[in-house]
Amino acid sequence: MLKVENIDVAYGDLQVLWDVSFTVQEGELLALLGANGAGKTTILNTISGLLRPRRGSIRFLGEEISRVPGHKLAELGIAHVPEGRRLFPEMTVKENLEMGSLSPEAKKKRKETMEWVYTLFPILKERQNQEAGTLSGGQQQMLAIGRGLMALPKLLMLDEPSLGLSPLLVSQVFEIIQDINRQEITVLLVEQNVMHVLKMCSRAYVLENGRLVLQGSGPELLNNQHVKEAYLGI
């Protein structure tokens, strides 16, 4: 579905990604793991068109997207739930969700999609006329995911959805992500919460200092010596 090939990405003179290649298969829950500053968010921002790769290609459903302007990607079927949620704080919950469905196709089904998002996150329905900035951290994360789903994406990219949440909420958010994945939405998940993610993902790549160093299925990586030492502390 998504094929990233040999991309190099730099901020000005500072190169942060070297020769990164990976693929996301239709219907899978793929995880990109790595420590702070490894370049995970940079990968997502490059796919989203906010950054341009120096080299390499990014293909989505066979189409080259590395030169497509960022605002066109939502229409192609990629939804990006950014790190730190990035809601519109002075807009209501409902307005935030409406902002998620701007593409003509998503707009046609706006009402039904909103009902679906409300069944996934009943708390959002209760709070629909409240400003997003007044929600709690967990509710904000749910709204961010809900806003991403409003685009009816083929690929949902989630950047650190567990960031800043209590352990109980983290489990809840991860369950919802699995739930979404079961409804045939491909998920690309970026996380630092390695243990949790490896137990639920279909495959994962490990990113270190801007290079992909390992890949495999969840159980394979859970038993990998390097992963155990560096990320699980076993």
Next chain:
Amino acid sequence: MSLFGQTVICGILLGGMYALIAIGMTLIMGVMKIINLAHGALVMVGMYITYVCYKSWGLDPYIGMLIAMPALFLIGCLIQRYMINRLVEVDSILPENQVLLTVGIMLVLTELARLIFKSDYRSVTTGYSSSTFFVGDMSISIPMTVGFFIAMAFTYLLHLFLTRTDLGRSIRATAQDRNAAIYMGVNAPRVTVITFGIGSALAAAGGSLLLPLFYLWPDIGHLFTAKAFIITILGGMGSTMGAIFGGLTLGIAESLGATYISMGYKDVVGLVIFLLVLLFLPGGFKSLTKR
């Protein structure tokens, strides 16, 4: 007592029209994060267009406004598209340089107006220019009242546009988080172009409403830039409601100053309030409503 009441009402009416101009400025500031120092010059251009419509075809300023607004919308779009956005694309240039660009635009517009119309004072004298009506023993200007209500109607329409339409919500979203808006599929550069156009059209509307009340000359733009800037700071930057309160405050302050101190000192009162707000309420009125 009736003098006081009359002064306050006059201030409110004037303030409503100032607010319309300031809302245009605050809208642009919200999305672009820059002060548009050409805003008053755009008001001035709008006033001249309405003036020409009146002089050449005898169109009433309230009708001429309907020509000035689309014209300024177009001018605003072109300025944003071909001047300001081009500067945004250059990474190494500081945001201050966009502000400097607006100063340049202001100078060019002002001098162009001087070239065409000379520095003469001009005015539009309509049948109702100096007509009044009485509430009790307070005499209230009709063009001020009409202007106030038209300004409030435009403000309400803008509010509906910003809250009920996808384009309006995209403008607010871009102001609140530009990158997140792009993730949602908002074409942010296009939104900035439309926003600048709308802001300029509102400036033209405010100018046209004030035309029956003010003398018009090329440098009048500076006056409106200063007023809009003060109102924007008073209201808290980027806030539409704040701009309305800021406009009313400035209008009342000027009006009281003109009546009780001296006509020549009316702007001083506004500036003193501006300084007091900067000193004691730096976030503007908007910060009062936030916990």
